Amino acid sequence: MREPDKVPPKSGMRGITLKRRKLFGIGAGLTVLPAWWALRQVADGAKRDWHTDTAPLxxxxxxxxxxxxxxxxxxxxxxxxxxxxELVISGFVRLTPGKLAELTAAHAFVSGGPTDDFSSWFEKPLKGEGPENPQWIRSHELDRDGSGYSTNLWFDRRTGTVRFRALNPYG
Known part of the structure; x- marks a missing residue:
């Protein structure tokens, strides 16, 4: 026997209402997820998308x-x-004072900067992180090519900053 205080649902209306509620819940969840991720990134402000250790370099x-x-x-x-x-490392590092003068005295350098602006997917965090108005020079003697690895080094005359991109840098 059916209980008198319960009214049977109208044909299919209850199902539509539940579907709408589920869609609304999923939509709200998808809206909150990016906001949560962004807040987490701000909270982890000390943790960047790049490495700062110099020993591997x-x-x-x-x-x-x-x-x-x-x-x-x-x-x-x-x-x-x-x-x-293949391992590729890319980024910036600063030389100790006087090191660039030592390198330019020992190796031939020419003017020339990088042709790309960190175009690989993993390099995106580095965009805009280099020295302002760099005066790039490079030495083909210091760039290494052969036996499975290659390195490109660009040196900023003003700051002693080195921009590098190296394929299989450890051989």
Missing amino acids: ERAFPLLGPLTDAKWVSSRDNDRGTPSP
């Missing part, structure tokens, strides 16, 4: 000597699920 570029003020990324950061045997 000193191993990759031993001729540059001790390094400071590093901002660099790796093609293996935030792995996108596509495994690659």
Whole structure:
């Protein structure tokens, strides 16, 4: 027997109302998710999308000597699920005072800057992070090519900053 105080739903109306509620809930969740992510990124302000440790760079570029003020990324950061045997590192690092003068005395340098502005997906955090109005020079002697790795180094005369991009920097 049916209870008298319960009214049977009108044909299909209850189902439509539940579907609308589910869609509204999903829409609200999709709206809140990006806001939550953005707030989390602001809260983690100290944690950047780049590395600041210089030890790996000193191993990759031993001729540059001790390094400071590093901002660099790796093609293996935030792995996108596509495994690659090749490692690319890219970024900026500052030389110790007097090191650029030492390098320019020992190697031939020419004027010339990078041709791209961090075009790879993993390099995006570095856009706008370099020195203002750089006066780039480079030495083809210091760029390494061969046996599975290559390096491109650009030096800013004013700040002693090095912009680098290296494929398989550890050989």
